[in-house]
Amino acid sequence: MCGITGWVGYTHEMASKKNILDEMTATMSDRGPDDVGTYVDRHVGLGHRRLAIIDLPMGRQPMVANTPSGDVAIVYSGETYNFRELRGQLANAGHEFHTESDTEVVLHGYLEWGTEVVDRLNGMYAFAIWDGRTEQLVMVRDRLGIKPFYYSQTDDGVVFGSEPKAILANPLVPHTVDADGFRELFAVTKAPGWSMWKHIREVEPGTVVTVSRDGCATRTYWSLPAHEHTDDVDETVDHVRELMTDIVNRQLIADVPRCVLLSGGLDSSALTGLAAAHLGEEGRRVHSYAVDFVNQEENFRPDEMRDTPDSPYVRDVATHVGSMHRDVMLDPADLTDPAVRRAVIGARDIPAGLGDMDSSLYLLFKAIRAESTVALSGESADEVFGGYRWFFDEGSRNAETFPWLAFGSALTRSRYAMLTPEMQQTLDIDSYVDDQYATALAAIPTVDGESSEERRMRVICHLHLTRFVRMLLDRKDRASMAVGLEVRVPFCDHRLVEYVYNTPWAFKTFDGREKSLLRHATKHVLPQSVVDRTKSPYPSTQDLKYTITLQQQLDDIAAERGHQVFDLVDRRAVKAMTAESAHDVSPEVRTQMDRVLDLYHWIEMYSPDLQVA
Numbered sequence: 001m002c003g004i005t006g007w008v009g010y011t012h013e014m015a016s017k018k019n020i021l022d023e024m025t026a027t028m029s030d031r032g033p034d035d036v037g038t039y040v041d042r043h044v045g046l047g048h049r050r051l052a053i054i055d056l057p058m059g060r061q062p063m064v065a066n067t068p069s070g071d072v073a074i075v076y077s078g079e080t081y082n083f084r085e086l087r088g089q090l091a092n093a094g095h096e097f098h099t100e101s102d103t104e105v106v107l108h109g110y111l112e113w114g115t116e117v118v119d120r121l122n123g124m125y126a127f128a129i130w131d132g133r134t135e136q137l138v139m140v141r142d143r144l145g146i147k148p149f150y151y152s153q154t155d156d157g158v159v160f161g162s163e164p165k166a167i168l169a170n171p172l173v174p175h176t177v178d179a180d181g182f183r184e185l186f187a188v189t190k191a192p193g194w195s196m197w198k199h200i201r202e203v204e205p206g207t208v209v210t211v212s213r214d215g216c217a218t219r220t221y222w223s224l225p226a227h228e229h230t231d232d233v234d235e236t237v238d239h240v241r242e243l244m245t246d247i248v249n250r251q252l253i254a255d256v257p258r259c260v261l262l263s264g265g266l267d268s269s270a271l272t273g274l275a276a277a278h279l280g281e282e283g284r285r286v287h288s289y290a291v292d293f294v295n296q297e298e299n300f301r302p303d304e305m306r307d308t309p310d311s312p313y314v315r316d317v318a319t320h321v322g323s324m325h326r327d328v329m330l331d332p333a334d335l336t337d338p339a340v341r342r343a344v345i346g347a348r349d350i351p352a353g354l355g356d357m358d359s360s361l362y363l364l365f366k367a368i369r370a371e372s373t374v375a376l377s378g379e380s381a382d383e384v385f386g387g388y389r390w391f392f393d394e395g396s397r398n399a400e401t402f403p404w405l406a407f408g409s410a411l412t413r414s415r416y417a418m419l420t421p422e423m424q425q426t427l428d429i430d431s432y433v434d435d436q437y438a439t440a441l442a443a444i445p446t447v448d449g450e451s452s453e454e455r456r457m458r459v460i461c462h463l464h465l466t467r468f469v470r471m472l473l474d475r476k477d478r479a480s481m482a483v484g485l486e487v488r489v490p491f492c493d494h495r496l497v498e499y500v501y502n503t504p505w506a507f508k509t510f511d512g513r514e515k516s517l518l519r520h521a522t523k524h525v526l527p528q529s530v531v532d533r534t535k536s537p538y539p540s541t542q543d544l545k546y547t548i549t550l551q552q553q554l555d556d557i558a559a560e561r562g563h564q565v566f567d568l569v570d571r572r573a574v575k576a577m578t579a580e581s582a583h584d585v586s587p588e589v590r591t592q593m594d595r596v597l598d599l600y601h602w603i604e605m606y607s608p609d610l611q612v613a
Contacts, residue, residue, distance in 0.1 A: 002061070003028025003049040003481070004075040005166040006128055008137045008157035010213050014045040021045035024169045028162060030347075031077070031481040037061050039073045043157070044130045044137065047166075048075045051484055053254050053374060059101035065111060070132030072111060076103040077162055078125030078147045079488065081250040086120060103127075110138075115208050118221050122250075122493065126203070128160060137211040143222040144380075144492045145205030145470045148477055152200045158211050163478070164200050164349045168609075173199050175609040182568075183427050185350060186416040189402055189436040190467040196350045198613065205470065222494065224465060226445035226458070229502045233510050236503055240521040243499065247490045248274040248376070256373035259287035261364075261487075262325070264313025265536055266515055266526075267378030267387075271490060273525025275376060276321035287372060288323040290314045291364040293541040294331040303587070305389070305409060306536050313530055320527040328367040332545035335359045336553070342601050347482035348475070351602035354411070355550075355594030356541050362479045369485040379476050380491040383464040384500050385515040386508045387535050391460065401437050403460055404468055410587030418577075418592045420570045440467060447502075457505035465501060547582045550593045554578050557600050565600045567612065 005024045007017065014021070021038055025047030029036075032049025039046040039062035048061040064073045080086070083102035086109055091097065095108045102123075109117035110129055115138055124146035129138045139160060141149045151160040152173045159170045167173050181196040193201045203209050206222035231239060252258055252275060260272045276286040292311055300309040311327075318325035334340065335356045344358045345351055352358060368375055382388050390396035390407035399406035416429055444462045446455070473489065480487040491497075500508070500517065510516045514535050523531050555578045557563070558571060577585070577593050585593075603610060 002051050002077040003031030003162045003166070004047070004077050004126065004128060005161035006044065006046040006075060006130075006137070007159050007170060008044050008130070008211055009154065010043050010135075011156040012043060014040050014043060017045060020170055021047050024159075024161065024166045025049060027165045027169050030484060031162060033484045035060055039064060039075075039130075041071060041073075041130065041132060043135065044073075046073055046075045046128065046130060051373070051481075051486060053079065053256055053486060054102060055100035056255055058099040059103060061103060063101075063103050063107055065107055067111075067133060070135075071130070072107065072132060073130045074103060074107045074110070074127055076106060076125065076127040077149075078123060078127070078142065079251075079486070080106055080121050080123040080125060081253065081493075082120075082122040115140075115210070115219070115221075118208060122495070124489065124492065126162060135212070139203050139209040139211070141203045141205055141207060143206045143494045144465075144473065144497065145202075146473050146477070146489055146492050148474055149203040150195055150200050151203060151209070153216060158216065160203075162481075164195055164197050165346075167200055168197070173197075174611060175606060176611040176613050178613040179427055182423075183429055183432045185352075186419070186427065187429050187433050187436065188405065188412060188415065188471070189433055189440075190470045191436055191439075224445070224462060224501055225498055226447050227502055228447060228449075229504060229507070231503075233507055236507055237517060237520045239499065240496070240517050243493070243496045244270070244490070244518075244521060245274060245278075247493045247496060249278050251376060251488045251490050252278060254374045257287070257371065258374040258376070259289055259368060259372040260323075260376045261368075261378065262288040262290050262314055262317060262323070263378070263536075263538070264290070264310040264317060264530065264533070265378065266519060266522075266530060266533065267381035267491065269313070269317045269378075269526055269530045270381075270518060270522035271376050271378055272317055272323060273321050273522060276323060277525055280322075286321065286323045288318060288325045289364065289368050289372075289375070290325070290327050291360050291539065292327050292329050293360075293539070293543060294329055296539070296542060299542065301542060303542075306539070307534060308536060310536065310539055313533055316527040316529045321525065326371075328364050330360055330363055330541075332541065332543050332549055334363060335541060335546055336549040338553070338601065341597065342605060343482065344479065345598060345602050345605060347478040349478075351595070351598035352475070353591065353595030353598045354475070355591065355598075356546060357538055358475070358479065360539070360541070361475070362482065365480045365485045365487070366483045369483045372485070374486045374488065375480070377476060377487050377489050378491065379472055379487075379489045380469050381515065381518060382535070383461075383469040383472075384491050384497055385518045386457075386461060386505070387515045388464075389535065391457075392514065397456065397460060401433060402440075402463060402467070405433065410591050413588040414592065415595075418569050418573045418596055420566075420568065423568055454505055457508075458501075461501055461505075465497060544582050547585050547590055547593075550590065550597065551578045551580075551582060551585075553597060554593055557596070563600070564603050564607070564610075564612070565596070568599060569596050
């Protein structure tokens with residue numbers, strides 16, 4: 001895993017800028033608590049913070065290969081799961097290795113194959129290579145966007161980092177947020193390349209960005225391929241089972257303690273079962289962790305997204321596979337602690353407004369990190385296999401917009417109602433969403449002979465795999481790396497994504513249920529209760545004390561005069577939220593309260609440098 005950063009300036013002498021590079025690198029300390037390293041040449045500085053996972057004593061970075069024509073140096077974040085196979089190929093080609101790390105394999109892969117090395121990688125990664133032979137910087141991001149990667153173009157080069165905070169530590173980059181930054185924050189469409197910060201953009205998933213004296217050039221090396229699916233249902237289930245088994249086995253490789261995240265849903269339970277089977281062959285037991293809330297199971301009430309509590313299913317899986325299980329129990333005081341909220345905002349660099357779903361994830365990861373360094377997550381299975389409720393809602397499926405917005409859950413209804421009328425008019429978010437939807441549709445490939453229904457479901461699946469999933473992957477990465485925990489996402493293996501994406505929708509629902517292919521491919525490692533369970537999303541507390549505390553915190557904010565948050569947020573709307581009885585607060589209003597609190601703390605954290613344009 002790790003955090004990377006760097007600065008290329010073709011008119012700068014970087015030796016004199018080492019203090020700035022050190023400050024940029026220091027912002028990544030949470031991502032890499034085990035080691036720090038820098039590399040400086042005439043026009044480049046590279047910084048690295050290491051979370052040691054493989055070859056703990058020898059895998060230090062930046063890693064440098066000395067060639068007769070100049071140094072080639074790499075800073076790397078992530079994991080390459082097929083590095084052992086690639087190492088064998090490179091050794092046969094004459095390459096000598098001095099470590100057991102995957103980073104050295106990627107570096108030598110670049111020396112052998114150039115930027116085409118990316119076509120051979122299986123994994124999650126964001127890395128930058130300074131090629132002193134050509135004085136070019138090569139920035140690469142994995143296919144699905146599992147690992148974050150940002151950059152800012154300057155007058156004579158670029159500044160880059162795993163997170164915007166590393167870039168913002170460079171005085172060349174203004175701390176400016178403009179209307180486009182706020183539009184996407186509230187629109188929830190995940191515009192390609194978006195960063196909330198005006199002068200920063202993402203290295204898009206599946207791309208190589210090459211920086212030279214002439215500027216930046218971008219090449220797409222991977223996008224979702226569209227083709228006819230020729231396997232029948234039984235063959236498809238068998239192939240998904242084979243892929244899932246291979247993927248989980250590969251992603252359990254580490255020289256540090258590993259575990260799985262277990263929610264009791266199909267996705268995480270399938271991974272837990274497969275991991276338990278693999279580790280059992282080695283005479284070991286899998287460790288599993290779940291997040292839960294005090295008295296949630298006893299007082300659970302079905303809502304628009306959740307029919308049942310998670311806890312009974314978690315127990316069933318833990319018993320079925322024999323995992324060493326721990327529940328991380330949280331109460332409203334944990335979830336509403338302003339310090340936790342600020343930690344989450346600091347990790348994500350944006351006021352995401354997800355409230356307890358963000359704070360509980362952060363606290364879960366923090367508890368796990370005390371005992372483990374690597375965790376496997378069921379993230380992205382719903383996007384790959386078609387699990388969300390709006391996949392099955394006729395209105396959402398046929399709406400001329402993003403289906404998660406058409407469905408209108410508490411997270412997407414009235415998502416900008418707390419903004420001032422002037423701000424709402426300036427942002428014109430509805431028009432922005434329409435434009436983004438049209439752009440997204442234009443990028444979706446077609447397959448000859450598809451029925452109108454199959455075409456529509458291909459569109460919906462594509463939107464989720466290129467837009468929606470990227471929001472969740474970013475959330476997962478930031479919350480986990482903020483506490484130095486590496487979270488791996490087996491469902492994002494590009495082989496699985498490509499294969500399942502091209503299966504007909506009728507296959508994905510062949511038993512009349514959501515995620516039919518995954519259900520049948522992994523039922524051999526699952527208890528029957530989970531096989532029969534319907535989709536339930538990440539949990540949220542139902543404790544009334546959570547809402548009451550939010551109201552109290554908002555009441556204090558509403559009393560502040562002249563605060564910058566009220567340039568964005570309608571003070572009257574905030575007072576109305578605090579005046580309501582906590583018993584009558586709707587889920588969407590509670591979400592609005594979390595959004596206001598996030599905006600307030602975000603402004604506090606980034607002032608006085610923050611510029612709202």
